[in-house]
Amino acid sequence: MHILVIEDEPKIRDMLVLYFENEGWTADxxxxxxxxxxxxxxxxxxxxxLDLMLEGLQGEDVCRTIRQQSQVPLIMLTSRARESDTIKGLNLGADDYIIKPFRAKELVARIYALMRRVAPAVKEARGNGRIFQRGKMVIFPEEKQVLVEGRSVSLTATEYKLLEILSARPGRIFHREELIYMIHGDRFEGDGRTMDAHIKNLRKKIEPGPGHPTYIVTVIGLGYKFGVKADGET
Known part of the structure; x- marks a missing residue:
């Protein structure tokens, strides 16, 4: 697991990195x-x-910025012990809230508990059938289900088929006309703009930041490709 630690106290940063390494995790x-x-x-x-008290941009603003891009699991650290501060942090989008001083073992335990909560479907599915993992996306072909960062994503039949085609060949460029034929066959009477609309809608549902896509990438003048390589398949 790769963790971003945003903390202005060097001793706490060093302690967390040490404990995370003991768990086999990496931290920036x-x-x-x-x-x-x-x-x-x-x-x-x-x-x-994420610590609330930081250099430069405050933790509350950092949390808002992250939540605009992603639903990644997020734990807040703070020395503020008032209930109103806890409620405010959770309302900003934090998944958990820990008051300083705290024991590193407690934080590690909370991390495990949080990760169990946010991705139970992935754990169950790994033991039940074939899945494809692409970065933080997990695709279940038999159920036609998609999870992004542990969150279930509802796709139309066309959107799912489009995602299935692109994700099966990461890095391979598909022309618009090719995608149209693979999804609709000869019966399609629209044009490339219809495919662009499907891509736009799909990005809104799966991309952390639709304005800067990482999964479905536009190749100017050619078409689209899936930009995230497989992390593993079973």
Whole structure:
């Protein structure tokens, strides 16, 4: 698991990194809110640990920025013990809230509990049938179900077929006309703009930030490709 730690106290950062390494996890750290937002845009994280009091951009603003892009699991750290502060943090989009000082073992236990909550369907499906994992997306062909960051995504039949075709061949460029034929056959009477509309709708549902797609990438003048390689298949 890859974790982004946003914490301005060096001792806490070092302690968390040590405990995370003992669990077999990796962590990127920063004390700065602005840098944290940039790091989150540039890398893929499975979990965010966020302190409310930071250098530069405050933790509340960092949380809002992250939530505009992703539903990644997020735990807030703070020295504020008032109930109103806890409620505010959860309303901002935090999945859990820990008050300082805390024991690292407690945080690790909460991380395991949170990850069990956000992705139970993935764990169950791994033991029940064939799945395809692409980054933080999991596709279940038999059920025609899609999870993104543990969240179930509702797709139309056309959107699912489109995703299935693209994700089966990561990096391979598909022309619009080719996709139309593969989905609709000879009976389709529309044009490439219809396919563009399907792509747009699909991106809204699966991309962390539809304006900067990582799963379905446009290749100018050619068509589309799936930009995330397989993490593993069973």
């Amino acid at each position: 750290c920063t004390p700065n809110g602005h840098e944290a937002c940039q790091m989150f845009r540039q890398a893929s994280y499975d979990l965010v640990i």
